[in-house]
Amino acid sequence: MSTPDTSTPAVVATRLRKRYGGTTAVDDVSLRIEQGEVVGVLGVNGAGKTTTVELVAGLRRPDSGSVRVLGLDPHRERGRVRQVLGVQLQHASLHAALTVAELVGLYRTFYPQPRPTAELLELVGLTEQRTVRFERLSGGQQQRLSIALALAGRPRVVVLDELTTGLDPRARRRMWAAVESLRDEAVTVLLVSHTMEEVERLCDRVLLLDAGRVVASDTPAGLVASSGADTLDDAFVALTGKSLEVVE
Numbered sequence: 001m002s003t004p005d006t007s008t009p010a011v012v013a014t015r016l017r018k019r020y021g022g023t024t025a026v027d028d029v030s031l032r033i034e035q036g037e038v039v040g041v042l043g044v045n046g047a048g049k050t051t052t053v054e055l056v057a058g059l060r061r062p063d064s065g066s067v068r069v070l071g072l073d074p075h076r077e078r079g080r081v082r083q084v085l086g087v088q089l090q091h092a093s094l095h096a097a098l099t100v101a102e103l104v105g106l107y108r109t110f111y112p113q114p115r116p117t118a119e120l121l122e123l124v125g126l127t128e129q130r131t132v133r134f135e136r137l138s139g140g141q142q143q144r145l146s147i148a149l150a151l152a153g154r155p156r157v158v159v160l161d162e163l164t165t166g167l168d169p170r171a172r173r174r175m176w177a178a179v180e181s182l183r184d185e186a187v188t189v190l191l192v193s194h195t196m197e198e199v200e201r202l203c204d205r206v207l208l209l210d211a212g213r214v215v216a217s218d219t220p221a222g223l224v225a226s227s228g229a230d231t232l233d234d235a236f237v238a239l240t241g242k243s244l245e246v247v248e
């Protein structure tokens with residue numbers, strides 16, 4: 001498809017609400033992300049991070065509110081959105097008997113100009129595992145493969161839900177480098193994170209979610225300054241009354 005005008009926002013969400021039974025997971029969330037921004041979504045367990053990014057990616061329908069990705073409706077224009085949006089899912093379940101290279105090859109067929117397999121595997125550090133079946137990969141390797149698959153079609157907007165959760169320090173640094181290379185390509189990234197170190201290092205802006213609401217949206221330095229705290233950890237506590245420390 002044609003490249004969208006650079007002035008079109010990468011993501012616009014307006015007054016999103018989502019309930020599961022008696023639980024309000026997302027409660028009147030509005031957000032706007034410009035093309036090329038790397039935005040972190042932070043919050044304690046259950047704050048609504050996954051539900052919010054799933055609504056943005058069109059994986060769930062909001063009870064009310066609307067989403068546009070590069071001006072497109074993820075439900076009505078699903079096919080076009082798939083060509084510009086890459087999504088790494090929490091707990092992706094993939095065909096267990098296929099190898100890493102076969103799965104990457106399969107995903108590449110979905111796109112007109114896919115990234116080369118070798119480049120994708122190098123990006124996530126799975127070159128040596130290319131002939132290993134999915135079912136034989138460790139949890140961290142499966143997670144990294146799901147990131148490679150999200151990037152297979154050269155998306156303009158990427159949603160990453162489990163970038164580094166549970167990864168060892170070396171794999172974590174590799175995933176950070178992968179996000180930095182996306183930034184160099186002016187790809188927009190929406191990144192669910194559980195650590196301050198990660199958002200301080202990678203993100204232009206942080207969306208702080210608490211109980212399904214956006215309680216702050218600012219640069220990491222801006223969050224610290226506006227909350228009167230000394231560190232981003234302290235800013236988080238000041239803004240939510242909760243500590244992120246317990247999460248990892």
Ligand SMILES: Nc1ncnc2c1ncn2[C@@H]1O[C@H](COP(=O)(O)OP(=O)(O)OP(=O)(O)O)[C@@H](O)[C@H]1O
Nearest residue numbers: 020023024025043044045046047048049050051052
């Ligand atoms: N499919 C579902 N059915 C019922 N309740 C759900 C479902 N998915 C999420 N919830 C509830 O919605 C709320 C928000 O969940 P969500 O997964 O969006 O939070 P999160 O911030 O991503 O949490 P975590 O850090 O644990 O991944 C929680 O109270 C959760 O229990």
